Amino acid sequence: MIGAIKKHKRIVAAVVILILTAVIELVCNSPAIRGGYDNLDLTKYITVEKEGNKEKYVISYSSSQKFYIKELKLSGSFPKEYSYTIKTKEYNSFDKESEEYYSDTVNSWFSDFYTNLNKKVTSIEITLNKVEDAELTAVSCSNRFEINKYRILFFLALFSLIYCLFFEKKVYKKIECFFAIYAFIFGLLLVVYGQPIKNSWDESIHFGNAYTMAFGKHVEWTEAALFVKNGQIVSCNTKEEFAELRAYLNGKGIETVYAESKETILPSYTKLAYIPQAIFIRLGMILNLSFSTMYAVGKLGNLLLYIFVMFWAIHMAQTKKMFLSFLAVTPTVLYLASSYTYDTVVFSFLTLACVLWANMIFYPEREYSSWTYILTALLFVIGCASKAVYIPMILLFLVIPYVEKKKPKKKVILWSGIIIILMLVMLTFVLPTLSNAAAGNITFGGDSRGGDTGVVRQIVSMIKHPWASVKLMLVSVFKFDNFRNLGYDTADNFFFGNLMCLNFAHNGILSDKWSAILLPICIILLLYKTPSETVRGRHSMSMLNKFIVLIAVAGTIFLVWLALYLDFTPVGAEYIAGVQARYYLPLLYLGALLFTGRKVTINWSEETITKLTYSAATLLGFALMYQGMLQGRII
Helix, strand or coil, X not given: CHHHHHHCHHHHHHHHHHHHHHHHHHHHCHHHHHHCEEEEECHHHEEEEEECCEEEEEXXXXXXXXXXXXXXXXXXXCCCCEEEEEEEEEECCCCCEXXXXXXXXXXXXXXXXXXXEEEEEEEEEEEEECCCCCEEEEEEEEECCXXXXXXXXXXXXXXXXXXXXXXXXXXXXXXXXXXXXXXXXHHHHHXXXXXXXXXXXXXXXHHHHHHHHCCCCEEEEEXXXXXXXXXXXXXXXXXXXXXXXXXXXXXXXXXXXXXXECCCCCCCHHHHHHHHHHHHHXXXXXXXXXHHHHHHHHHHHHXXXXXXXXXXXHHHCCCCHHHHHHHHCCXXXXXXXXCCCCHHHHHHHHHHHHHHHHHHHHCCCCCCCHHHHHHHHHHHHHHHHCCHHHHHHHHHHHHCHHHHCCCHHHHHHHHHHHHHHHHHHHHHHHHHXXXXXXXXXXXXXXXXXXXXXXXXXXXXXXXXXXXXXXXXXXXXXXXXXXXXCCCCHHHHCCCHHHHHHCECHHHCECCHHHHHHHHHHXXXXXXXXXXXXXXXXXXXXXXXXXXXXXXXXXXXXXXXXXHHHXXXXXXXXXXXXXXXXXXXXXXXXXXXXXXXXCCCCECCCHHHHHHHHHHHHHHHHHHHHHHHHHCCCCC
């Protein structure tokens, strides 16, 4: 019997996964199985009440018997988006009574509006302002049995990955292959669940840049594309409303309503990161896909590039391979890879560059072709192109073997050349500020969204108050509780590790208790050594190398805080606004290389460490996905 199971383990696994998923779906539908009903029409309970000189719709219904409301539905036409309130007398699983309040919205785009309540109640009261041209035509509630394809997809993916991790031993031989499988499945789920709305940080802006690049010299904007670019999407929080949203945008994504011309079809170096997204958007247009599908396909361009680059980074890494593998599948990193953004190119290219650099440093006796040095330099340059604050990482070239092996005189020349190149690249960003300052244009720079900001005025303020500026920078960098997420307390007040790695932006963040998993696994992986790290020929990092790494990391961190103070912080403020913990992500692998000593190490088997690493990643990732992308949204 056991032999037969082992022989056909994949078939058995598929059957078990399907059964488990079916059981979960039945459990989630248990209220409908026990006391389901298709439709309870509350339309006849609609009344109009006056409150001063205003009118409002009020729908009140009560029953002597407890009944379960899975979903509430309002129908009508409304001139704009505004909210309504729901008051219930409900009972928990212990039959304790409580009065609760909820709110949701109606808008001008849809005719039907849904709210997932999932509560056992005896009464419900809905209040909706009767503004001009608003008409509420029907109200109903239901508790019907319904198979949720999003939830089924979630558990099928989760159980399949768990099976691969624990029962497919090939995973331990090619960890980069398991990374690619995991990242593709997880990222694809995020793309499907994301819907055509702004989810990630500044995603509407990034979509606009990628969409513009997808055209030649003449850009044709549909109404749907403009809605997304300008962040003018109505609120949705149920799968039915998202279906209505997709249908609405698909209808608005056919005809061109606005056209513009670009000066050149060549992208600027700061926008090179949008090329993969633009290519896939263009592919969607060529295939005549609907707008919502095209929007999702554009994200796939970003995801596939990320998987390709990080596959080779993990494959080529000779030092801290498991730490890198875990970093590559942390929720925030994969969330960014499945969104419209340039951060994915910045992170993946800089990380691969650091991997190549580390191989040169730890294994200097190996032969490295000129193309390896050129590729490493190119990766650093492209990675820094979109975010110039990472330019100090180019200093790592000061200690590569190619330079170290030269005679002192040539070494000084090469060092000088690297520093001059670094300064020249920096000047391309600093020169506009200096020229405007010299011309007396004190309004140059600052936050385009408004506020009392300005780069030139901020620099003048810092020059006038040098010690206060130094103190502000030092305190801000080492405070660790002043990172921004979305700009309001309930989204910002989290442990910085969660903000960095367990963060889905507008779709939520895992609470601080989850750092009890994140921190130990990071410590273990920093101390763990793979067999390849203990082979002969591996050199330790010299003090000079460590010093250069520290300078590169510290210089980048300093520039991050300085840039945000100059650009996005009110002039003369005693705080720095806008710095996000995720800006540190490209520095993590480089920082991990400092933990390569031999005093304290962990030498577990590769099988054990792989299971532990990806178990933690799966738990954190799928917990956040369920909480942020599914719950209270599409299930």
